Amino acid sequence: xxxxxxxxxxxxxxxxxxxxxxxxxxxxxxxNADEAFVRAAAAVFARMVDLDRVAPSAEHPVSICSDALDGxxxxxxxxxxxxxxxxxxxxxxxxxxIAETADGYRLDGVAWGEPIDVSRHRIGVExxxxxxxxxxxRRERSGETCAEFVLDV
Amino acid sequence: MSELERVAxxxxxxxxxxxxxxxxxxxxxxETIAQLEADEAGRTEWSALRQVRxxxxxxxxxxxxxxxxxxxxxxxxxxxxxxxFDLDEGVAVVGGVGFDINCGVRxxxxxxxxxxxxxxxxxxxxxxxxxxxAGLGSKGKLxxxxxxxxxxxxxxxxxxxxxxxxxxxDLAFIEEGGCVGGADPKTVSNLAKQRQFGQVGTLGxxxxxxxxxxxxxxxxxxxxxxxxxxxxxxxxxIHTGSRALGHQIGQDYLKEMARASEKYGIPIPEREMVCxxxxxxxxxxxxxxxxxxxxxxxxxxxVLAHLVRAxxxxxxxxxxxxxxxxxxxxxxxxxxxxxxxxxxxxxxxxHRKGSTRAFxxxxxxxxxxxxxxxxxxxxxxTMGTASYVLRGTETGMVRTFGSGIHGAGRALSxxxxxxxxxxxxxxxxxxxxxxxxxAHSKRGIAEEAPGAYKNVERVVEAAVSSGINRAVAxxxxxxxxKG
Numbered sequence: 001x002x003x004x005x006x007x008x009x010x011x012x013x014x015x016x017x018x019x020x021x022x023x024x025x026x027x028x029x030x031x032n033a034d035e036a037f038v039r040a041a042a043a044v045f046a047r048m049v050d051l052d053r054v055a056p057s058a059e060h061p062v063s064i065c066s067d068a069l070d071g072x073x074x075x076x077x078x079x080x081x082x083x084x085x086x087x088x089x090x091x092x093x094x095x096x097x098i099a100e101t102a103d104g105y106r107l108d109g110v111a112w113g114e115p116i117d118v119s120r121h122r123i124g125v126e127x128x129x130x131x132x133x134x135x136x137x138r139r140e141r142s143g144e145t146c147a148e149f150v151l152d153v
Numbered sequence: 154m155s156e157l158e159r160v161a162x163x164x165x166x167x168x169x170x171x172x173x174x175x176x177x178x179x180x181x182x183x184e185t186i187a188q189l190e191a192d193e194a195g196r197t198e199w200s201a202l203r204q205v206r207x208x209x210x211x212x213x214x215x216x217x218x219x220x221x222x223x224x225x226x227x228x229x230x231x232x233x234x235x236x237x238f239d240l241d242e243g244v245a246v247v248g249g250v251g252f253d254i255n256c257g258v259r260x261x262x263x264x265x266x267x268x269x270x271x272x273x274x275x276x277x278x279x280x281x282x283x284x285x286x287a288g289l290g291s292k293g294k295l296x297x298x299x300x301x302x303x304x305x306x307x308x309x310x311x312x313x314x315x316x317x318x319x320x321x322x323d324l325a326f327i328e329e330g331g332c333v334g335g336a337d338p339k340t341v342s343n344l345a346k347q348r349q350f351g352q353v354g355t356l357g358x359x360x361x362x363x364x365x366x367x368x369x370x371x372x373x374x375x376x377x378x379x380x381x382x383x384x385x386x387x388x389x390x391i392h393t394g395s396r397a398l399g400h401q402i403g404q405d406y407l408k409e410m411a412r413a414s415e416k417y418g419i420p421i422p423e424r425e426m427v428c429x430x431x432x433x434x435x436x437x438x439x440x441x442x443x444x445x446x447x448x449x450x451x452x453x454x455x456v457l458a459h460l461v462r463a464x465x466x467x468x469x470x471x472x473x474x475x476x477x478x479x480x481x482x483x484x485x486x487x488x489x490x491x492x493x494x495x496x497x498x499x500x501x502x503x504h505r506k507g508s509t510r511a512f513x514x515x516x517x518x519x520x521x522x523x524x525x526x527x528x529x530x531x532x533x534x535t536m537g538t539a540s541y542v543l544r545g546t547e548t549g550m551v552r553t554f555g556s557g558i559h560g561a562g563r564a565l566s567x568x569x570x571x572x573x574x575x576x577x578x579x580x581x582x583x584x585x586x587x588x589x590x591x592a593h594s595k596r597g598i599a600e601e602a603p604g605a606y607k608n609v610e611r612v613v614e615a616a617v618s619s620g621i622n623r624a625v626a627x628x629x630x631x632x633x634x635k636g
Contacts, residue, residue, distance in 0.1 A: 021562075022232070025566075085348040085352065086347045086350075118290050118593065123290065129403070132228070132425050133198055152228075153358075
């Protein structure tokens with residue numbers, strides 16, 4: 001039956017949604033960790049809204065540290081999901097810079113978005129959080145960074 | 154790796170091996186076991202059998218690592234997993250409760266029967282869609298300050314009753330009276346509270362739902378009569394939990410308990426199994442936070458029940474007070490309970506992940522009106538299939554620490570379901586079968602299509618045939634609200 005395309009039809013670049021019996025598995029690949037983390041954020045919000053319809057009118061900075069890249073990923077995505085609930089914003093564009101520190105890693109990132117508008121954003125299912133099960137961030141032989149994680153919906 | 158031993162038609166045993174401190178006991182039918190074995194053969198973390206073994210390896214676990222007939226892989230514990238721990242030797246496990254703390258079901262009974270509601274389903278469903286906040290971006294009608302959120306966390310359903318949401322009589326028919334003791338709002342982060350500001354009295358999305366149902370058949374007429382259920386009666390089930398607050402508690406304590414696990418030298422087989430000794434400061438903090446999450450969920454369902462009453466009053470012309478609470482019970486929890494183990498009464502911390510308490514007859518925890526038969530439990534079906542009311546048994550008390558099943562689990566991934574089903578088609582097909590669906594997300598409907606879930610009848614049959622639960626009534630959906 002023809003109808004309005006659902007958000008999943010617009011899978012962001014570098015993102016693959018995986019089969020997962022209960023929730024949503026995600027694999028993202030980027031040229032480096034910065035790009036992988038940007039694509040991971042896009043993967044999360046693309047489940048909830050049509051990213052192309054989210055205007056970048058509000059800016060939300062995120063600065064976090066973690067001793068490992070996989071924990072950094074969970075914290076980055078978790079910060080964005082928390083902000084969604086606190087401020088009612090959904091995000092469609094992201095920038096990330098990751099630097100190594102003496103204790104691990106630091107991420108300075110920005111997410112741009114606007115207050116959610118159910119009449120315009122073509123909403124999907126809310127993502128509640130990121131699981132540690134199946135979580136991995138690794139450097140591939142190609143030099144690209146691959147991140148895998150599961151979204152709790 | 155040990156092999157499963159079949160000990161009865163729907164009972165299986167994993168003998169102790171390796172790091173396991175107790176055996177695994179699974180109550181499940183052959184088809185479920187075959188799926189679990191296939192998952193394990195896939196050699197990934199996503200294996201319920203592996204998770205049953207992991208639970209069995211935790212310090213202080215008592216008797217066995219249990220799995221009920223709706224068992225499938227989860228995060229940490231398997232869904233349908235039960236683990237009881239000695240208070241002095243045992244641990245409090247984040248993955249034994251999960252993120253959606255006290256996710257559960259409130260069932261409301263109406264004085265209406267099917268005939269009386271048939272001509273009003275369309276209007277009722279539309280009214281519920283209009284007035285019950287559900288789905289991404291929805292906001293609850295009750296806006297609270299941080300101090301008021303703390304009151305919710307301390308008092309649970311009673312707080313919102315005091316604010317005019319529902320009846321004081323509801324509280325006697327909510328597990329724990331709608332308030333788990335020991336809740337300490339200081340153990341919950343400000344971020345968790347801020348995330349919850351707009352979410353008190355919201356349904357959520359995913360597998361959460363609000364269903365108007367009809368009692369199709371009473372399978373245990375005595376218990377059904379005790380609960381106030383009759384064939385043809387219209388009831389309402391609300392399935393939701395602690396929303397963003399519960400999730401943030403889970404996220405916060407995964408970190409804190411990871412540090413605690415290392416501090417106390419507890420080997421962790423999987424990151425979501427992080428834990429701390431129950432009596433340690435970290436363990437007590439976590440349990441204080443779990444109690445807060447539980448109370449938040451009770452309050453959430455209480456507000457939603459009030460909105461349901463109001464919708465029925467406007468559309469069906471009945472008094473709000475004419476709708477009463479049959480019961481409200483959670484299926485993601487950890488509670489201190491008394492159980493008899495090897496002839497000795499012991500206090501244990503019982504984790505139930507995707508499993509409800511299902512206490513048999515005579516337990517003081519059941520409402521007085523239900524004590525002779527035990528309190529009801531609820532098993533959610535899909536939008537297109539039956540749901541069930543069950544109750545616990547003496548066998549269940551002995552074999553599973555008084556635990557019950559809660560739902561069938563998925564058969565298809567969300568990705569496959571979204572490819573196979575189209576939201577509009579699912580809605581049309583259900584309408585043709587007499588089930589009206591209102592959804593804030595058509596994509597969500599595709600993922601939650603009945604065909605994406607396992608057969609709940611099989612799961613109920615396995616629970617009943619193993620003697621751990623008893624079927625009381627079968628319900629059919631008439632109208633469904635999804636986020």
